[in-house]
Amino acid sequence: MVDGPDAPVRVAVVGTGLIGGSVLxxxxxxxxxxxxxxxxxxxxxxxxxxxxxxxERMVDAVAxxxxxxxxxxxxxxxxxxxxxxxxxxxxxxxxxxxxTKAELASFALARGxxxxxxxxxPMAGTDRAGLGAAVPELFAGAAWVLCPxxxxxxxxxxxxxxxxxxxxxxxxxxxxxxxxxxxxxxxHVPHLLAGALAGAAERSPLRDAVLTLAAGSFRDGSxxxxxxxxxxxxxxxxxxxxxxxxxxxxxxxxxxxxxALRAGDADALTARYAEAGAARAAxxxxxxxxxxxxFPAGGRATDEVAWLCGVGAAGGHLSxxxxxxxxxxxxAHLPHPG
Amino acid sequence: MVDGPDAPVRVAVVGTGLIGGSVLxxxxxxxxxxxxxxxxxxxxxxxxxxxxxxxERMVDAVAxxxxxxxxxxxxxxxxxxxxxxxxxxxxxxxxxxxxTKAELASFALARGxxxxxxxxxPMAGTDRAGLGAAVPELFAGAAWVLCPxxxxxxxxxxxxxxxxxxxxxxxxxxxxxxxxxxxxxxxHVPHLLAGALAGAAERSPLRDAVLTLAAGSFRDGSxxxxxxxxxxxxxxxxxxxxxxxxxxxxxxxxxxxxxALRAGDADALTARYAEAGAARAAxxxxxxxxxxxxFPAGGRATDEVAWLCGVGAAGGHLSxxxxxxxxxxxxAHLPHPG
Numbered sequence: 001m002v003d004g005p006d007a008p009v010r011v012a013v014v015g016t017g018l019i020g021g022s023v024l025x026x027x028x029x030x031x032x033x034x035x036x037x038x039x040x041x042x043x044x045x046x047x048x049x050x051x052x053x054x055x056e057r058m059v060d061a062v063a064x065x066x067x068x069x070x071x072x073x074x075x076x077x078x079x080x081x082x083x084x085x086x087x088x089x090x091x092x093x094x095x096x097x098x099x100t101k102a103e104l105a106s107f108a109l110a111r112g113x114x115x116x117x118x119x120x121x122p123m124a125g126t127d128r129a130g131l132g133a134a135v136p137e138l139f140a141g142a143a144w145v146l147c148p149x150x151x152x153x154x155x156x157x158x159x160x161x162x163x164x165x166x167x168x169x170x171x172x173x174x175x176x177x178x179x180x181x182x183x184x185x186x187x188h189v190p191h192l193l194a195g196a197l198a199g200a201a202e203r204s205p206l207r208d209a210v211l212t213l214a215a216g217s218f219r220d221g222s223x224x225x226x227x228x229x230x231x232x233x234x235x236x237x238x239x240x241x242x243x244x245x246x247x248x249x250x251x252x253x254x255x256x257x258x259x260a261l262r263a264g265d266a267d268a269l270t271a272r273y274a275e276a277g278a279a280r281a282a283x284x285x286x287x288x289x290x291x292x293x294x295f296p297a298g299g300r301a302t303d304e305v306a307w308l309c310g311v312g313a314a315g316g317h318l319s320x321x322x323x324x325x326x327x328x329x330x331x332a333h334l335p336h337p338g
Numbered sequence: 339m340v341d342g343p344d345a346p347v348r349v350a351v352v353g354t355g356l357i358g359g360s361v362l363x364x365x366x367x368x369x370x371x372x373x374x375x376x377x378x379x380x381x382x383x384x385x386x387x388x389x390x391x392x393x394e395r396m397v398d399a400v401a402x403x404x405x406x407x408x409x410x411x412x413x414x415x416x417x418x419x420x421x422x423x424x425x426x427x428x429x430x431x432x433x434x435x436x437x438t439k440a441e442l443a444s445f446a447l448a449r450g451x452x453x454x455x456x457x458x459x460p461m462a463g464t465d466r467a468g469l470g471a472a473v474p475e476l477f478a479g480a481a482w483v484l485c486p487x488x489x490x491x492x493x494x495x496x497x498x499x500x501x502x503x504x505x506x507x508x509x510x511x512x513x514x515x516x517x518x519x520x521x522x523x524x525x526h527v528p529h530l531l532a533g534a535l536a537g538a539a540e541r542s543p544l545r546d547a548v549l550t551l552a553a554g555s556f557r558d559g560s561x562x563x564x565x566x567x568x569x570x571x572x573x574x575x576x577x578x579x580x581x582x583x584x585x586x587x588x589x590x591x592x593x594x595x596x597x598a599l600r601a602g603d604a605d606a607l608t609a610r611y612a613e614a615g616a617a618r619a620a621x622x623x624x625x626x627x628x629x630x631x632x633f634p635a636g637g638r639a640t641d642e643v644a645w646l647c648g649v650g651a652a653g654g655h656l657s658x659x660x661x662x663x664x665x666x667x668x669x670a671h672l673p674h675p676g
Binding site: 123125143145172174178179181182183185186187189190191192193194195196197198199200201202203204206207208209210211212213214215216217218219220221222223224225226227229230232233234236237240243244246247249250251252253254256257258261262264266269270271272273274275276277278279280281282283284286312313314315316317335 | 483
């Protein structure tokens, strides 16, 4: 239910790099009324020459819009949120596409924006950057975290509908702090490991031969070390404490593997790899069952938020959200245990 | 120059799992006279039903052959080498496809087999196992290490010709101990990192949500943790000291990254990622120049071995080898510096 009964939804995207740009391209391809803006003049020119509607000033891009997606480098998002909130009406929903959520969620709370700002994180990307790397289908089938809160539940519902319908993404409802703990392990620590692997190879006296014999394991394991350094550094710094905590879990497991290897303990080594392999098997072979769930209009917001967060914690996601005068109906997909 | 002047080369493959099986399938597809054998009766039956020539007994597979490829689990290779050597004539070349080389090279030296055994390591694979996962094109374009030694230079030349011609692989000449140090970083440590990442996720209280939000970085970084555990354990144990030494280099870099993150030092973090990114750029964008090099018949074997090992150390490879009465001619490809 993207469109209201009277008028189609009008959208803006502020910050049109890889992620914001892909959001913009998809909204445009879907036929929505959308305008983009980026602080970088060359990016705006690039968008215009690609035939994508782009404003010259941020205020012109967001004026009169119903939904604004906030992109751009992570450290810039608080300031962008304040500026766009000031340039838009109270009815206008705001969401961001940053890779960490707790800090911005707290910031929005302090600024009294929770009723119309929904922290978001589309889990897709490439190791390239900028609008030139953006593609409209980037989010199809990808996880897209949206953080529900009782005060912003109406905004959450409208965004969940938009993201499932227009982007064909799997909406994962999750509290902001939980999100940050999860992505620390699901995304940020892998960037640390990739950096350490590629960095050690770069420094090795055997570098040239190592690159020649780089097996699939090395290529895959170091891939995200090719991401623009500044972007990776911003991402890690934006989630520092959670990343360091998750890293401790990974290095503890690594110590067990190395200890078993050092001791020549084949059984222990095999057992640890069997344990690790279980995660891979779950990743490859997960099956889901569908659950339809409705909440009546005027029901308790905390009940709905609790159910939504339970879906995310269980490894589930939403594929649809319909809002009408009677309330809201979600289509959820929950993994079978295992 | 695979075939001699009189008769086509006759080949056998002993141990026809993923790697040996792919060798067998490629030799068969190339029209060579090849017979396979595996100690597992079901594997032999599977090969027969696929129309691949397979003997019921190892001695029948290798009798009268010019070249035998030795496959199977790493710990079984010394015994296989001894058995196949006893069942074949002095003219018969032997090579293996195991993932570590120094131990088997020393074993062959002690058994007086250096003149006809060339340690080998085709650097290709999948996270599946067995003949059912084997494909004939597995090695096309892949690095295939062969270890040259003065006493086994004639054998090395013939194998280099066979591997470049039939498998379209890039032959990387490298001493056995150097190979093990290189693959420790290029393949084995990535398996440790992948195991640690997947294992930590499996143990995490956030496991289900982590798997749902698993980004490309997590999927790629943990991929080889899905490899059969026993195989990974064998591989690591077969190269223990080199793996632990290479791991120390990686954890040192990881400590630097974590230290910069903990200190909130954005410049240091970005600088480390720029360093890591240089290895990725070199991996993606290497260019090579071709070098033709001949060695006359009766020349000094140590000169030829030194040149060959220099090609491997520089990150180069061979794409051809021609032997005739005048000597040997190699086509080498050497990376441009950078």
